[in-house]
Amino acid sequence: MxxxxxxxxxxxxxxxITETPPxxxxxxxxxxxxxxxxxxxxxxxxxxxxxxxxxxxxxxxxxxxxxxxxxxxxxxxxxxxxxxxxxxxxxxxxxxxxxxxxxxxxxxxxxxxxxxxxxxxxxxxxxxxxxxxxxxxxxxxxxxxxxxxxxxxxxxxxxxxxxxxxxxxxxxxxxxxxxxxxxxxxxxxxxxxxxxxxxxxxxxxxxxxxxxxxxxPEVVKKEPVSFALLRxxxxxxDLFGFVLFVPPSILFILALQFGSGNTYAWDSATVVGCLVGSGVLFVLFILWEWKMGDRAMIPGNLFKKRVVSVSYAFGICNAICMLVASNFLPTFFQAVKGDGPSLSGVHLLPSILGQLLFTMSTGALVSKLGYYLPWAFGGSVILTIGNGLVSTFSSTTSVGKWVGYQIVMGVGRGVILQLPLIAVQNAVAPPQIPIAMAVLVFIQNFGVSIGITISNAVFAQTLIKAVRRYAPSISPQAVLDAGSIAGAVRDLAIGHEGELDGILRAYSEGLSNVFYLLVGFSCAAVVLSLGMGWVDVRKKKETGKPTEDPQVKAEKMEG
Structure with missing residues (x-):
C-alpha cells in the first residue's frame, strides 16, 4: 500500500495524528x-x-x-x-x-x-x-x-x-x-x-x-530511532499535556490521603492547598487539551458524542465498584472474620465465579440478541442490590448470607463489565475506535485511582470514629498501625478483652460505609445506562444496498 x-x-x-512530520x-x-x-x-x-x-x-x-x-x-x-x-x-x-x-x-x-x-x-x-x-x-x-x-x-x-x-x-x-x-x-x-x-x-x-x-511485524514502517526522529x-x-495532567492528579490524591490518614486536619492549609492547587492545574490541563484539539493527549471531540461520554462515565462507575470491592472484601474476611490470607481468597470465590460466569455469558448473549442497553440497566440494578447486601456484613453474618450476597454482587459486575467497550465501539466511526478505547482504559484507571482513595478515606475516618465509640480504651492510631490481619486486630484487645467485639464492630462499620459509597456509584450506573444508546450490534446480512456510514449512524443514534 x-x-x-x-x-x-x-x-x-x-x-x-493529523499532522505527522515523520x-x-x-x-x-x-x-x-x-x-x-x-x-x-x-x-x-x-x-x-x-x-x-x-x-x-x-x-x-x-x-x-x-x-x-x-x-x-x-x-x-x-x-x-x-x-x-x-x-x-x-x-x-x-x-x-x-x-x-x-x-x-x-x-x-x-x-x-x-x-x-x-x-x-x-x-x-x-x-x-x-x-x-x-x-x-x-x-x-x-x-x-x-x-x-x-x-x-x-x-x-x-x-x-x-x-x-x-x-x-x-x-x-x-x-x-x-x-x-x-x-x-x-x-x-x-x-x-x-x-x-x-x-x-x-x-x-x-x-x-x-x-x-x-x-x-509492524503495522506501519518505522524510521530507525534517532535524535532527528525524536525531534x-x-x-x-502532547508532552506538555502530560506534564500538566500528573501534578493535579497527585495533589488531589495527596489531599485525600493526608486527611483520611490523620496526617493533617481536613481544614489544614496543607489539605486545602493541595485541593486548590489540584483544581487550578486541572483547569489549565483542560484548557490546554482544548487548544490542542485532535493532537491532545485526550481528544475532546470524543466527549461531544453523548453515547461515548455516557459510556465512559458508566465504565468509571463499573471499574470503581469492581476494584474497590476486590480490595476491601479481603479486609472483612481477615480483620472481622479472622480468616488467613488463603482462606479469605477462597471465601471470595462466590463473587469471583459469579463475575466470571456472567462476563462470558453476557458477551455471548449480547452478540446473539443484539442490544446491550437492557443488560447495562439490569446488571447495574443487580450490582446496586449486591453492594447494598454486602454493606450489611458484620462479625455475625452467616455463611449462607455472605455467600449469597457475594453471588448477587458478582453477577451484577459480570453482566456490565464489558458493556462500556461494546457501546463505545458501536458509537464511533471505525477510524476512531482505537483512540476511543484508549481513552476508555485511561479514564477507568484514573477513576479507580480517585475512587479507591475516597473509599480508603471513608474507611479510615469511619474506623477512627467507631473505635472511639465502641472501644474507647483502644487508641485509634494503634488501630491504624495494626493493619487488618486477623492476629494484629485481635492483639489490640490484649488487656482489653471486653472490647474485642467493639473493635470488630468498628471495622465492620468502616467497611459498610465503603459499600454504601459503592451503592452510590452503582445507582449512578443505573441512570447512566439509559443514555448508552439503543443499538443492535449484530452484523447485518448483505442486502445489496449501500451500507450506512457508521459515523452517520452514530450521529442519528445520538439524535
Whole structure:
C-alpha cells in the first residue's frame, strides 16, 4: 500500500495524528502473517505478560492486610491501589503514540522492563513509601503492555483470524483479575506477600527474553530511532499535556490521603492547598487539551458524542465498584472474620465465579440478541442490590448470607463489565475506535485511582470514629498501625478483652460505609445506562444496498 501523507496514522490504541512530520509508511499486516511455532511462541509470550499485568491489579487485595500490618500503615491502603492505577492511566494515551512512531518491540519491551522494575521494588520494599513508589512504577509499565500486545497481534495474524486471537487473548489476560485474590492469598499465607510481586520477575523475565529474539511485524514502517526522529515526533506526543495532567492528579490524591490518614486536619492549609492547587492545574490541563484539539493527549471531540461520554462515565462507575470491592472484601474476611490470607481468597470465590460466569455469558448473549442497553440497566440494578447486601456484613453474618450476597454482587459486575467497550465501539466511526478505547482504559484507571482513595478515606475516618465509640480504651492510631490481619486486630484487645467485639464492630462499620459509597456509584450506573444508546450490534446480512456510514449512524443514534 503506498504511503499516505494526508490520512491519520493509527495503531491498536494510538490517537489520530493529523499532522505527522515523520509520516510512517503503511504496510498491510495481512501480507506478513506469522505462522506455526513462531506465532505460538509470540502469542503465548504476549499473553503471559498481559496476564501478569492484569493479575497485579487484584493480587494485592488478599495481601493488603499483611502489608498494612508489616508497614503499620492501614491508612495507606488507598495508595497501594491508586498509585498503580494512576500510573497506568497517566501513560495510557501517550503509549499509543509511542507505538505509532517507534519500533513496536523496543517500546513494548521498555514497558515490560518498567513493570518488572516496579515489581522488584515492591518485593524488596522496606517501608510503605517505597512500596507505593514500586506500585507507581509498575503501573507506568502496565500502561503500555496491553495495547502493545494488541498491536503486535493485529500485525502478526491474518485479518480474518484476528478476532479469534484477540478474543482468546482477552479471555486469558482477564483471568488474571479473576484469580488474583486466590493467588495472592495463597502466596501470602504459604510464603510471603512479597512473592505476589517476585512472581512477576521469573515469569515476565522469561517471556521478555523470548520476545527479544522474535520478529515483531509492524503495522506501519518505522524510521530507525534517532535524535532527528525524536525531534520530529515530540510535538505529536502532547508532552506538555502530560506534564500538566500528573501534578493535579497527585495533589488531589495527596489531599485525600493526608486527611483520611490523620496526617493533617481536613481544614489544614496543607489539605486545602493541595485541593486548590489540584483544581487550578486541572483547569489549565483542560484548557490546554482544548487548544490542542485532535493532537491532545485526550481528544475532546470524543466527549461531544453523548453515547461515548455516557459510556465512559458508566465504565468509571463499573471499574470503581469492581476494584474497590476486590480490595476491601479481603479486609472483612481477615480483620472481622479472622480468616488467613488463603482462606479469605477462597471465601471470595462466590463473587469471583459469579463475575466470571456472567462476563462470558453476557458477551455471548449480547452478540446473539443484539442490544446491550437492557443488560447495562439490569446488571447495574443487580450490582446496586449486591453492594447494598454486602454493606450489611458484620462479625455475625452467616455463611449462607455472605455467600449469597457475594453471588448477587458478582453477577451484577459480570453482566456490565464489558458493556462500556461494546457501546463505545458501536458509537464511533471505525477510524476512531482505537483512540476511543484508549481513552476508555485511561479514564477507568484514573477513576479507580480517585475512587479507591475516597473509599480508603471513608474507611479510615469511619474506623477512627467507631473505635472511639465502641472501644474507647483502644487508641485509634494503634488501630491504624495494626493493619487488618486477623492476629494484629485481635492483639489490640490484649488487656482489653471486653472490647474485642467493639473493635470488630468498628471495622465492620468502616467497611459498610465503603459499600454504601459503592451503592452510590452503582445507582449512578443505573441512570447512566439509559443514555448508552439503543443499538443492535449484530452484523447485518448483505442486502445489496449501500451500507450506512457508521459515523452517520452514530450521529442519528445520538439524535
Amino acid at each position: 503506498p504511503p499516505s501523507s494526508n490520512k491519520p496514522v493509527f495503531n491498536a490504541l494510538a490517537s489520530p 509520516t510512517p509508511k503503511r504496510t498491510d499486516p495481512a501480507n506478513h502473517p506469522i505462522k506455526g511455532l513462531n506465532l505460538a511462541i509470540l502469542f503465548s509470550s504476549l499473553t503471559l505478560v498481559s496476564f501478569l499485568s492484569m493479575l497485579d491489579t487484584s493480587i494485592i487485595g488478599t495481601a493488603i492486610p499483611h502489608i498494612t500490618s508489616d508497614f503499620h500503615a492501614l491508612a495507606d491502603i488507598g495508595w497501594y491501589v491508586s498509585a498503580y492505577t494512576l500510573g497506568a492511566a497517566t501513560l495510557q494515551p501517550l503509549s499509543g503514540k509511542l507505538y505509532t512512531f517507534f519500533s513496536t518491540k523496543l517500546v513494548f519491551l521498555s514497558f515490560v522492563f518498567m513493570f518488572e522494575a516496579g515489581s522488584l521494588i515492591c518485593g524488596v520494599a522496606s517501608s510503605s513509601a517505597v512500596f507505593i513508589v514500586g506500585r507507581a512504577v509498575a503501573g507506568l509499565g502496565v500502561s503500555g503492555i496491553l495495547n502493545g500486545a494488541l498491536t503486535v497481534i493485529a500485525a502478526s495474524v491474518e485479518k480474518s483470524r484476528s478476532p479469534m486471537y484477540t478474543g482468546f487473548f482477552f479471555a486469558v489476560a482477564q483471568m488474571g483479575v479473576v484469580v488474583g485474590p486466590l493467588v495472592g492469598g495463597g502466596l501470602t499465607q504459604l510464603v510471603s506477600w512479597r512473592w505476589c510481586f517476585y512472581l512477576n520477575l521469573p515469569a515476565g523475565g522469561v517471556a521478555a527474553l523470548i520476545l527479544t529474539f522474535i520478529h515483531f 520530529k515526533v515530540a510535538p505529536e506526543l
